[in-house]
Amino acid sequence: MDILLSLGAGFLEVFQPMNMLVMFIGLVLGMLVAVLPGLTLVMGVVLALPFTYSMGLLPAIILLTSMYVSGTYGGAFTSILFRIPGEPIDVPLLWDGYTMARNGQPAKALGWTLFAALCGGLLSATVMVFLSHPVAKFALTLSSPEYFAILLFGMTSVVSLGGGSISNAFISLLLGLMLSTVGVDSIYGTERFAFGVPFLQDGIEYLLVMVGAYGLGEVFTRLEKGFKSDEKVGDSDGKIATEFPTLAEVGQLKGTFFRSSILGILVGIIPGAGATIASFVAYGAESQYGKRRKEMGTGIAEGIVAPQTAATSSVGGALIPLLTMGIPGSGATAIILGAFLLHGIQPGPQIFVSSGPMVYAIFASLFVSIIGMCILGYFAIKPLVKVLDLPEPVVSAFVVMFCFIGAFAARNNLSDLYVITAFGILGYLCEKLKFPIAPMVLGSILGPLAESSFMTMMISENNDWTVLVARPISATVMVMAVVSLVYPIHRQLRERRLTRRQTP
Amino acid sequence: MLNRLQRAAPYIVLQICVMYFYRLSTQLDFMAPAGRIGPDAWPKMILVLMGGVCVYEIVKNLLVGESFTAAGLLEKLMADADGGAEVANQPNYPLRLWSGIGLTIVYITTIDILGFFTASSIYLALFMIIGRYYRWGVIAATSLIGSLGIMFIFMKVVYVSLPLGTGPFLTVSTALLTVMGVH
Numbered sequence: 001m002d003i004l005l006s007l008g009a010g011f012l013e014v015f016q017p018m019n020m021l022v023m024f025i026g027l028v029l030g031m032l033v034a035v036l037p038g039l040t041l042v043m044g045v046v047l048a049l050p051f052t053y054s055m056g057l058l059p060a061i062i063l064l065t066s067m068y069v070s071g072t073y074g075g076a077f078t079s080i081l082f083r084i085p086g087e088p089i090d091v092p093l094l095w096d097g098y099t100m101a102r103n104g105q106p107a108k109a110l111g112w113t114l115f116a117a118l119c120g121g122l123l124s125a126t127v128m129v130f131l132s133h134p135v136a137k138f139a140l141t142l143s144s145p146e147y148f149a150i151l152l153f154g155m156t157s158v159v160s161l162g163g164g165s166i167s168n169a170f171i172s173l174l175l176g177l178m179l180s181t182v183g184v185d186s187i188y189g190t191e192r193f194a195f196g197v198p199f200l201q202d203g204i205e206y207l208l209v210m211v212g213a214y215g216l217g218e219v220f221t222r223l224e225k226g227f228k229s230d231e232k233v234g235d236s237d238g239k240i241a242t243e244f245p246t247l248a249e250v251g252q253l254k255g256t257f258f259r260s261s262i263l264g265i266l267v268g269i270i271p272g273a274g275a276t277i278a279s280f281v282a283y284g285a286e287s288q289y290g291k292r293r294k295e296m297g298t299g300i301a302e303g304i305v306a307p308q309t310a311a312t313s314s315v316g317g318a319l320i321p322l323l324t325m326g327i328p329g330s331g332a333t334a335i336i337l338g339a340f341l342l343h344g345i346q347p348g349p350q351i352f353v354s355s356g357p358m359v360y361a362i363f364a365s366l367f368v369s370i371i372g373m374c375i376l377g378y379f380a381i382k383p384l385v386k387v388l389d390l391p392e393p394v395v396s397a398f399v400v401m402f403c404f405i406g407a408f409a410a411r412n413n414l415s416d417l418y419v420i421t422a423f424g425i426l427g428y429l430c431e432k433l434k435f436p437i438a439p440m441v442l443g444s445i446l447g448p449l450a451e452s453s454f455m456t457m458m459i460s461e462n463n464d465w466t467v468l469v470a471r472p473i474s475a476t477v478m479v480m481a482v483v484s485l486v487y488p489i490h491r492q493l494r495e496r497r498l499t500r501r502q503t504p
Numbered sequence: 505m506l507n508r509l510q511r512a513a514p515y516i517v518l519q520i521c522v523m524y525f526y527r528l529s530t531q532l533d534f535m536a537p538a539g540r541i542g543p544d545a546w547p548k549m550i551l552v553l554m555g556g557v558c559v560y561e562i563v564k565n566l567l568v569g570e571s572f573t574a575a576g577l578l579e580k581l582m583a584d585a586d587g588g589a590e591v592a593n594q595p596n597y598p599l600r601l602w603s604g605i606g607l608t609i610v611y612i613t614t615i616d617i618l619g620f621f622t623a624s625s626i627y628l629a630l631f632m633i634i635g636r637y638y639r640w641g642v643i644a645a646t647s648l649i650g651s652l653g654i655m656f657i658f659m660k661v662v663y664v665s666l667p668l669g670t671g672p673f674l675t676v677s678t679a680l681l682t683v684m685g686v687h
Contacts, residue, residue, distance in 0.1 A: 054662045165573040167557050171518065174554040178525070178547065185543040190534040192543060193525065216608070224601035227635040393635025394646055397628045400608065401654060409664040417612040425605060433514050436576070451546045458541050489574040 007129060009357060010364030013058065022059045023365060026066030027373050031384050033067070034074030034086045036395060041071035041087055041275075042331035043215050047399065049207070049335055050406040057343040061362050064339055065319070066369040068332045072275045072311040073117040073373055077385050080109045080304075081240065084388070088276045089311045092283040096296065096303025103299045107243035110381070112304045114374050115245055116257070120309035121370035123261040124268070124316025129363045132352075136324040139349035144460065145467050147325075148453035149477035151446050154271030154327060155439075156481040160488045161273045164436035172435045176443020179204050180451070187455055199415040206444040207338050208407055212420035213437045214331065215403035217427020219396045224428075227392040240382050245301070256286060256302050257309055264310030268317020271329035271442075275311040282310030316366065323347050323359060327446070331438060334445050342410070512565040519558040526551045603634045619669025619677040624651040652680065659686050 013019065026048070033044025045067050052060035075086030080097040093113070100109040142150075155177075159169040182193045183203030194200040250257075260282040267278040286306035287296045296303050319336075321327045326348035328334040340347050351359055377384075407420040430437050461467045469475045529544045529551065536542040607630055615623040628647035637643065658664040659681065668677040681687075 050658070050664070051662060053664065160576055162576040165575055167561050167573070169576055170557050171554060174550050174557070177550045178554070181547045181550070188534045188536065188543045190532055190543040192532060192547060193528060220601060220604060223604045223635060224596050224598060226595065226597050226600070227637070391637055391639075391642075393632045393637035394642070396635060397631040397647075398650060400631065401624060401628060401650070404612070405654065405658060405664070405666075408666070409658065409662070412665055414612075414616055414667065417615070421605075421608055421612055424608070428601075435514075454546060455541070458545075463539065463541060488576065492574045 003129060003133065006356065006360040007364055010360035010362070011368070013357070013361040014062070014364045014368050019059055019062055019361075019365070020368075022055070022063045023066045023369055023372060024376075026063040027070045027369060027376050028380075030067035030070030031074030031373075031376065031380075032387055034071045034090075035078050035384055035387055036086060036390070039086075039395065039399065040214070040218065041068070041089070042210075042335070043218060043399065044071060045332045045335045046207075046211050046215055047402040047406060049339060050402070050409040052339055053342065053409055057340070057345060058358055058361055058365075060339045060343065061336060062365045062369075064332075064336050065315075065362065065366060066372070068336070069121060069312065069315045069366065069369045070373040070376070071332075072315060073113070073308070073377060074384065076113040076117075076308060077110065077240075077377075077381055078388060080113065081106060081385065082388070089279045089307075092279050092307035093304060095283070096299050096301075099297070099299035100301075100304065101299075105243075105299075107241045108245070109299075109304055110240075110242040111244045112301050113308050114242055114377050115250065116260075116305040116308035117312040117377070118370060118374045119257050120261045120264055120311070120313035121315065121373070122367065124265045124313035125363065125366045125370060126316075127265050128316035128320055128366070132320055132324050132359070132363075135320055136349045136352050139325050142349075142473065144453045144457040145471055145474040146477065148450060148457055149468060149474040149481065150271075150325065151327065151450040151453060153477050153481040153484065154329065155442065155446060155450070156485040157270055157273060158439045158442045160484045161270075161277055162436050162438050164434050166485075166489060168433075168435045169439045172430065172437065173439035173443040176209070176440035176445075177447040177450070179209060179440075179444045180206070180447025186448070186452060199413065199419070204419065204444070205410065205416075206334070206441070207410060208416055208419045209423050209444045210331065210334065210338075210441050211403050211407050212423025213427030213430070213441060215399060215406075216420060216424025217431060217437065219400055219403075220424055220428040221431045222392070222396065227396060240385065242378050242381065249301070253301060253305055256290060256305050259285060259289075260306045260309035261313045264313030265317035267310065268314030268329070269320055271321060271327055273314075274318065274330035274332070275314045278310040278314035279307040282306040312370070319362075319366070323351055323362070324349060326449070328442075331441060334441065337445070508566050512562050515558045515561040515565070519555060519562065522551050522555040522558060526555070600634055600636070604631065607631060607634065616667050617670050617673065619673040620666035621651050621655055621677055621680055622669060622673050623667075624654070655680065656684050656686075660684055 014023070029044060029048060030041070033039040034041060045064055048063060048067055052063055055063070071087070072089055075090035076093050076097065078084040078086050079090040079093040080101050083094055083098045085091045085094060097109045097113065100106070155173055159166060159173055162169050182200055184191050184201060191201060263282045263285060264278040267273045267281055283303065283306050286302050287293050290296065290302050290306070292300055292302055318329050318333050321329055322333045322337060326337070326346060328337045337347060345351070345355060403420060404417055407416045408414065410416065427437055430440065457467065458465065467474070468478055526548065529547045532542070532544045534542050534544070607627065611623055611627040625647045628650055629643050632643050632647070655666060658666055668674050
C-alpha cells in the first residue's frame with residue numbers, strides 16, 4: 001500500500017509541466033536517434049547529457065530515461081518499413097517484421113510492434129516498482145565481499161555476452177579497469193600513472209571515455225567507411241499507418257508476451273546485458289519454444305512481439321541494479337548514473353531512505369514515458385521516418401560538436417577535449433581491430449567501485465581473499481561469474497570438436 | 505608468417521604496454537602498514553591478467569597459427585543476422601578518416617584562440633566537406649546557424665561558459681553574445 005501511495009505521489013510530480021515537457025523532448029529525441037542509422041541509442045543519451053547540467057535531478061533523469069525507453073522502440077519503424085535497422089536491437093525485427101510488411105501488412109506489423117512495446121514496457125515498469133525496494137533492502141545486508149563478487153559477475157557477463165572474441169572483450173574490460181586507476185587513489189592518496197600531468201592527477205572521468213569511444217569513435221569509423229551522402233535511404237513518401245491487433249489476436253499470443261517480458265526483465269537485470277541481447281534472446285526462445293516456431297521468419301506476429309517486448313521490458317530490469325545497488329548494467333544506464341552523480345546523488349541501497357519520493361517519481365515517469373512513446377509512435381511515425389532523409393555528413397558533424405560540448409561542459413576544462421579525442425581514436429582502433437568498446441566503458445565505470453570493494457575486503461579480512469568463497473552469497477555469485485566466463489568457451493570448443501568429427 | 509604476425513601484432517604492442525605499466529606500478533610511492541596491500545596491488549592484478557591474455561593470443565596466433573576464437577553471445581547472434589557480409593565488404597576511405605581526425609585535432613587546439621563560434625563554424629563546414637557533402641548553401645547555413653544555435657543554447661540556457669577566443673575573435677564572440685542578450 002505504501003508503494004502505491006508513493007507511486008501516486010510520484011505521478012503527481014511527473015505531471016508537472018516542466019517534467020512533461022522534458023519527457024516529450026526525451027521521447028522525440030530517443031526515437032530520432034533510434035531511427036537514424038548513424039546514431040546509436042547510447043550515443044544519443046550521451047549527447048543529451050550536457051543539456052541536463054542546468055536542470056534539476058528529476059527532469060534530468062526523466063529526459064534520459066524517456067530517451068532510453070523510446071530508443072528501444074523507434075528503430076522498429078525503419079526496420080519494418082525499409083529494412084534499415086537503426087539499432088542492433090532492431091535486427092530481429094527484420095526477419096518477421098519486414099517480411100510481414102512485404103507480405104502486404106506493414107500497418108499490422110507496426111501495430112504489433114507498438115502493442116509489444118506497450119505491454120513489455122508496462123509489465124517491466126510494474127516489476128521494477130515492486131522489486132526495487134526489496135532488492136535495496138537486501139543490498140543493505142551485503143558487505144564488501146558480496147559487492148565485489150556482484151561487480152565481478154557484471155564484468156564477466158559483459159565479456160561473455162557481448163560482441164567480439166572473448167579474449168578481446170576481456171582485454172577491453174581490463175583496459176577500462178586500468179583507465180580507472182589513473183590519478184590519485186582513494187585509500188592511500190598515491191598518484192598512479194598520471195606522469196605529473198595535472199588533468200590526469202584528477203583521474204579519467206568515465207563520461208569522457210564513453211563520449212570519446214562511443215561518440216567520436218563511431219563517427220570516425222563511419223567516416224572511414226564513407227558516409228551516405230545526400231541520398232534517400234528509404235521511400236518515406238509512401239502511406240504509413242498503424243493497425244492495432246484485435247483482442248482475440250493478442251489473446252493468442254499471451255504466452256509470447258509473458259515469456260518475452262520476463263526474459264527482457266531478467267536480461268535487463270544482468271549487468272552487461274541490455275536491450276540488444278534481450279531482443280535476440282527472446283527471438284531465439286520463441287524460435288525454439290513458441291507454438292509456431294517452425295513458421296518463424298515467414299512474417300508472423302510472434303517474430304515481432306518477442307524481440308520488441310523483450311527490448312522494451314529490459315529497460316525496467318536495467319534500472320533495478322542501477323537504483324538499488326548503484327551498478328549500471330549498460331551504456332545507457334551508465335550515463336543515467338552519471339547524471340545522478342553530477343547532481344550529487346549516489347544511487348544505491350540507501351536511495352529509498354535518502355531520496356524516496358524522487359525514486360518513485362522516476363518510476364512513475366517510466367510508466368508515463370511508455371504510454372507517451374506509444375502515442376507518439378502512433379501519430380508521429382511519418383515525420384519520424386523523414387529524418388532518414390537527413391544527410392549523414394551533416395548529422396555526424398553535429399554529433400562530434402555535441403560530443404565536444406558534452407565533454408567540455410562537465411568540468412569547463414579544455415584538456416578534456418584532448419582526452420575525448422584520444423578516446424575517439426582509441427574507440428576507432430578498437431572497432432577496427434575488433435575489440436568491443438562496451439567492456440572498456442563498463443570497466444572504467446565499475447573500476448573504482450570494484451577496487452574500493454576489493455581493498456575494503458582485503459583490509460578488513462587481513463588479506464584473506466578466500467572470504468569470497470567462504471560466504472554463501474559471494475560464493476554463489478563467484479561461481480556464476482566463473483560459469484558465465486567459462487561456459488561460452490567450453491560450448492564453442494565442443495561445437496568445434498563436433499564439426500571436426502563430422503568433417504571427413 | 506606475415507599473416508600470423510599481423511594477427512599477433514596488436515597483442516604484442518599491448519604486451520609491451522603491460523610490461524611498461526607493470527614496471528611503473530612497482531615504482532609507486534606509498535607507505536602501507538605492515539601486512540596490508542598497497543595501491544599497487546589492484547593495477548598489478550589487472551596487468552597480470554591482461555598480460556596473460558596477451559601471451560595466450562600471441563602464442564595462439566604467432567606460434568600455433570590457431571584461428572579458433574571463442575566469441576561472446578552477441579557476436580554469435582549477430583553473425584546470423586542479415587547484412588553482416590554486406591558490412592564486411594564495404595570499401596574503406598582512410599584519407600577521409602585521417603583528414604577528419606586531423607581536422608578534429610586542429611579544432612581542439614585552436615578553439616581557445618578562435619573562440620567557439622568561429623572554430624565550430626569552420627569545423628562543421630570542413631567536416632561535412634570531408635564527408636563528401638557538397639551542397640554549399642546547406643553547408644554554410646547549417647554550420648553558421650548551427651554554431652550560433654549551440655552557442656545560444658549553452659551560454660544562455662544551460663549556462664556553460666564556452667571559449668570566446670582572443671584578439672579579433674574575442675570581439676566577434678562578444679558582439680554575438682551582446683546580440684543574443686548574454687552578459
